[in-house]
Amino acid sequence: MRYSAWGLLRGALSGQRHWPQAWRDAVPKPRYDVIIVGGGGHGLAAAYYLAKNHGIDKVAVIERGWIGGGNTGRNTTIVRSNYLFPESARLYDFSLQLYESLSQALNFNIMLSQRGLVMLAHSRHDLDAMSRWANAMRMNGIAAELLTRDQVGALAPALDLSPQARLPVLGGFTQRRAGTARHDAVAWGYARAASALGVDIIQNCEVVDFIKQDGRVAGVSTSRGRIGAERVGIAAAGHSSVLAKLAGFRLPVTSYALQAMVSEPIKPVLDTVILSPGTGAYVSQSDKGEIVMGAMLDLFPSYAQRGSFAVKQAIIAATLELFPSFSRLNLMRQWAGIVDVVHDSSPIIGPTPIPNLYINCGWGTGGFKAIPVGGWTLAHVLATQKSHPLAEAFQLERFVTGRLIDEAAASGIAH
Numbered sequence: 001m002r003y004s005a006w007g008l009l010r011g012a013l014s015g016q017r018h019w020p021q022a023w024r025d026a027v028p029k030p031r032y033d034v035i036i037v038g039g040g041g042h043g044l045a046a047a048y049y050l051a052k053n054h055g056i057d058k059v060a061v062i063e064r065g066w067i068g069g070g071n072t073g074r075n076t077t078i079v080r081s082n083y084l085f086p087e088s089a090r091l092y093d094f095s096l097q098l099y100e101s102l103s104q105a106l107n108f109n110i111m112l113s114q115r116g117l118v119m120l121a122h123s124r125h126d127l128d129a130m131s132r133w134a135n136a137m138r139m140n141g142i143a144a145e146l147l148t149r150d151q152v153g154a155l156a157p158a159l160d161l162s163p164q165a166r167l168p169v170l171g172g173f174t175q176r177r178a179g180t181a182r183h184d185a186v187a188w189g190y191a192r193a194a195s196a197l198g199v200d201i202i203q204n205c206e207v208v209d210f211i212k213q214d215g216r217v218a219g220v221s222t223s224r225g226r227i228g229a230e231r232v233g234i235a236a237a238g239h240s241s242v243l244a245k246l247a248g249f250r251l252p253v254t255s256y257a258l259q260a261m262v263s264e265p266i267k268p269v270l271d272t273v274i275l276s277p278g279t280g281a282y283v284s285q286s287d288k289g290e291i292v293m294g295a296m297l298d299l300f301p302s303y304a305q306r307g308s309f310a311v312k313q314a315i316i317a318a319t320l321e322l323f324p325s326f327s328r329l330n331l332m333r334q335w336a337g338i339v340d341v342v343h344d345s346s347p348i349i350g351p352t353p354i355p356n357l358y359i360n361c362g363w364g365t366g367g368f369k370a371i372p373v374g375g376w377t378l379a380h381v382l383a384t385q386k387s388h389p390l391a392e393a394f395q396l397e398r399f400v401t402g403r404l405i406d407e408a409a410a411s412g413i414a415h
């Protein structure tokens, strides 16, 4: 969409009343080919790829609040593919590749900034573990570079590099293709593109039950009535086990609050993403100039989107150990989201025990980076009823076969 100078001025003076809506706010129809429960990034991306890749456009995304109001709009926007196992490396790197051309594909600037990500080593043990990690990445075809302490310092001069630091930095490694993207833009870009292809985006509509016929899912009951569908996909992050329970099966998922916070905006001081696996803290600077901080989960299950004081304090303490000069900053905002953590820290993408019902969940603390691939692979299984090759290892069935993919080291802390 292009605007003339006059159009922009008219929009500004009239409170944007004449601007077209980016996506249609649809009213539920009685029936669809596919319904997707959850209007976060994964649900919206799945709807877009159903229409784009498979020509299925009688699709509704049903969101109980507003699109992107769940974790997609609450995360710290880090994208990377530095995982350990080949299955995860393939999955997350395909996602990063999709991100690399997403602004063009959606014709919507998602503000991808491949500013790199540096993992810090605070001990000889960390150095050893990181050299194995970087080697595993290289063996999976993903570039990674080990860094000396001076090289880390050159990338992030504000870090405390003195040997007396409580968390001394001995080195680390970097994935230079990693970085950040604007989270709202990812949701809005997929929503706009999906809507343009005919997908109905239905907000303020809660799924309260599943309609079943002969043991198969045949639609959903919602706060705005019953809606029929050939197939239903769930992409509801922190509430996936609540929806699974409604449908009549159990997921190996525990839900926790994960929190983050930002400082007041300041001039550019940090143009890479810093992660300290030893403390769990990670820090970046947003395009607005805010210092974005996050760390570990609240270690008790919860659906309260607040986050505990103890974790808040731990995040701030670790950040200030790494960047003492940030102690003079004012904290602007703190928030939390509910993330669904699977016991092997890997996602579940595929069929459920209930025929016609499919699920995408278990991204835990790190599913923003996986939105393109999560949508792509959920769309594939919904359209073809066959798992996408990238998702084959990530079936719910692995909790029966025992073929777990334990990515706790690469995804156990944020992100």
Ligand SMILES: Cc1cc2nc3c(=O)[nH]c(=O)nc-3n(C[C@H](O)[C@H](O)[C@H](O)COP(=O)(O)OP(=O)(O)OC[C@H]3O[C@@H](n4cnc5c(N)ncnc54)[C@H](O)[C@@H]3O)c2cc1C
Binding pocket: 037, 038, 039, 040, 041, 042, 043, 062, 063, 064, 065, 066, 067, 068, 069, 070, 071, 072, 073, 074, 075, 076, 077, 078, 079, 205, 206, 207, 208, 235, 236, 237, 238, 239, 243, 258, 259, 260, 294, 335, 336, 337, 338, 339, 363, 364, 365, 366, 367, 368, 369, 370, 414, 415
């Ligand atoms: C503080 C924080 C920081 C994070 N940082 C990162 C990061 O830096 N990098 C990264 O890769 N990941 C990060 N994550 C994780 C990431 O945000 C999530 O994994 C990802 O956004 C999940 O996307 P989603 O589309 O599956 O879920 P969501 O965006 O949560 O969308 C699910 C939607 O389902 C809706 N819903 C739920 N129940 C129902 C129902 N009954 N009916 C209808 N709709 C329903 C919800 O309202 C919600 O909008 C972070 C998460 C948090 C909380």
